[in-house]
Amino acid sequence: MGGIRQEIRRMSQQGPRIFCLAMVDAVERVSPGFVRVALRGHGLAAYGEVMPADAVKVLLHPDGRADVDEPQWDDDGTPTWPAPARSPLPRALTVRSFNPARLRLELDAMVHDGGLLRTWLDAAKPGAVVGVMGVRRDFYPGDGVTEHLLLADSSALPAVATIVESLPPGLPATVFLAVDHEEDKALLPARPGVEVHWVAGGSPSGRDSALTRAVRELARPVSPGGRVQAWIAAEAGVVRSLRRWALAEHGVAVEDLHATAYWKAGLDGAARDAADLARYQKELAAGGDPFDPGLRERVELEA
Numbered sequence: 001m002g003g004i005r006q007e008i009r010r011m012s013q014q015g016p017r018i019f020c021l022a023m024v025d026a027v028e029r030v031s032p033g034f035v036r037v038a039l040r041g042h043g044l045a046a047y048g049e050v051m052p053a054d055a056v057k058v059l060l061h062p063d064g065r066a067d068v069d070e071p072q073w074d075d076d077g078t079p080t081w082p083a084p085a086r087s088p089l090p091r092a093l094t095v096r097s098f099n100p101a102r103l104r105l106e107l108d109a110m111v112h113d114g115g116l117l118r119t120w121l122d123a124a125k126p127g128a129v130v131g132v133m134g135v136r137r138d139f140y141p142g143d144g145v146t147e148h149l150l151l152a153d154s155s156a157l158p159a160v161a162t163i164v165e166s167l168p169p170g171l172p173a174t175v176f177l178a179v180d181h182e183e184d185k186a187l188l189p190a191r192p193g194v195e196v197h198w199v200a201g202g203s204p205s206g207r208d209s210a211l212t213r214a215v216r217e218l219a220r221p222v223s224p225g226g227r228v229q230a231w232i233a234a235e236a237g238v239v240r241s242l243r244r245w246a247l248a249e250h251g252v253a254v255e256d257l258h259a260t261a262y263w264k265a266g267l268d269g270a271a272r273d274a275a276d277l278a279r280y281q282k283e284l285a286a287g288g289d290p291f292d293p294g295l296r297e298r299v300e301l302e303a
């Protein structure tokens with residue numbers, strides 16, 4: 001057992017691998033800024049152990065209509081959609097909870113203007129069918145860590161909620177979280193030892209955001225001489241500046257840091273995936289390990 005990077009690499013190598021259709025069981029507005037979607041499907045039986053900040057890709061009809069087309073399945077269980085123009089498009093969402101007995105997955109989607117997800121959320125009703133692909137592992141509490149620092153925008157509130165729930169009671173954690181609505185704050189569970197700084201505006205972007213300024217101004221190590229693990233998820237430009245700050249000014253060691261671009265300003269999911277894929281292919285051609293979180297960081301955070 002080791003640090004967050006080493007463990008994410010190990011967990012990513014080991015799976016689980018899900019590629020299935022699932023049916024919408026419920027769609028519920030849980031706060032002004034979030035819609036909770038519950039999905040059920042036999043293919044979710046492959047999930048196994050749930051880790052904090054796990055994420056899946058939900059495959060949606062490219063027009064945002066409620067149902068994806070019926071795919072053809074090949075012998076190894078991979079679906080293909082016969083009409084390329086109607087092939088579903090993926091959107092990453094955190095697994096807020098999973099009930100293995102009911103094969104039921106809950107995902108909290110942040111509501112923002114525009115985007116395929118929003119169009120789909122407006123159309124989705126119980127019984128609608130989507131694809132589910134994953135699982136991506138994104139968090140591990142490093143051995144010997146004395147405090148956690150979680151820096152995130154609203155799109156990563158569900159992930160931060162799962163991380164906070166997983167921390168041993170009393171282990172110090174400092175959270176900086178950007179949200180749009182007062183009521184969204186209730187989606188983050190309270191835990192002894194966890195101090196939360198709320199920042200107004202759920203989708204900060206770029207190098208100089210309110211989230212970055214709040215962190216630079218207020219974040220102080222809780223246990224001087226201790227070992228801080230930092231987890232950062234937000235828009236790519238915000239993540240780049242927070243990552244730099246954590247390493248250069250907050251004394252976080254690179255092996256104790258995990259930084260993920262949850263979205264990129266000005267790019268929709270398809271444009272972002274296309275740009276990332278080209279970089280992945282370059283990294284793999286140079287002998288890179290696809291499970292290495294460092295490689296993923298380079299791919300996702302390149303400007």
Ligand SMILES: Cc1cc2nc3c(=O)[nH]c(=O)nc-3n(C[C@H](O)[C@H](O)[C@H](O)COP(=O)(O)OP(=O)(O)OC[C@H]3O[C@@H](n4cnc5c(N)ncnc54)[C@H](O)[C@@H]3O)c2cc1C
Binds near residue numbers: 095262267
């Ligand atoms: C591992 C992982 C886990 C994630 N978990 C969650 C989650 O649990 N809940 C959640 O809501 N999101 C989550 N996200 C982020 C989500 O996948 C992206 O925000 C995604 O682009 C949303 O798709 P969309 O269809 O709404 O917008 P898109 O069609 O992809 O983009 C349309 C436009 O909206 C902009 N945009 C995209 N996201 C945002 C945003 N958050 N705020 C403001 N503008 C935005 C884009 O730059 C683009 O200009 C996660 C991302 C990753 C990588």
